[in-house]
Amino acid sequence: MATITVKISDPTELKLRRQAEAAGKPVEQFVCDVLESQTDPAKALREISGKVHQRFLKSGMSEEELAERLERDDHAARGVPYDE
């Protein structure tokens, strides 16, 4: 395991300790988990999407259909013809 020493402000340390306590982890473990999550963008994006992605999968729409719908919605909302 590598070790990196960083300086953080007192308010940030307080927030981290509070969040670690809420997560039921020692602050060192909590900070480590936060940093680990930063290096796994795919996981982070899946977490942000959450149930929306499940709804999309259930809809049976393909990625191409989604892209087409988004573009058509966007242009229709602005009154710009999309098929020109």
Added chain:
Amino acid sequence: MSDAVERVVFDCNIFAQTLITPSGNAGQCVERVLEGVIILFWSEYVLDEIRGIPNKQTPLRLGVTSDQVESLIARLSPIAHLVEHPPSVYTHPIDPKDSHYVDLAVASEAKLIVSRDKHLLNLMNLSKPGAQQFKAMFPSLAVWQPEQLLEMLRRTGRDEMR
């Protein structure tokens, strides 16, 4: 265009697709930004468009929320570069809204706009209105679909940086 693409601009709907299907091609492009493989430039205009995603018909139907949008912005903000007030240098012949993405790319010296917008993509088709003028004005600027960017990153070995 050169294989040395690093600086990119993403159309708003790339972020919308990421929120809806994060493992899709658009989501993988955003992943490459977060991994530091490519450098994303955005502006207040783009951020406003992203914040408007939950009000659009399809995202609304799928339940995309403002909290999710803010989480995505918060995740990208430390690594994306904000360009303040990019000067207006281009007017798209069909959809003036698309002009900003070109202005932003020029201001940030990006070589690539990633989009699925037909009007932006048509700028690469010299038989389409305005494409020849665009090519003459910005010879090193390209508009690609997400899968084209991913393919280029694979082909040039840039994905190995992940």
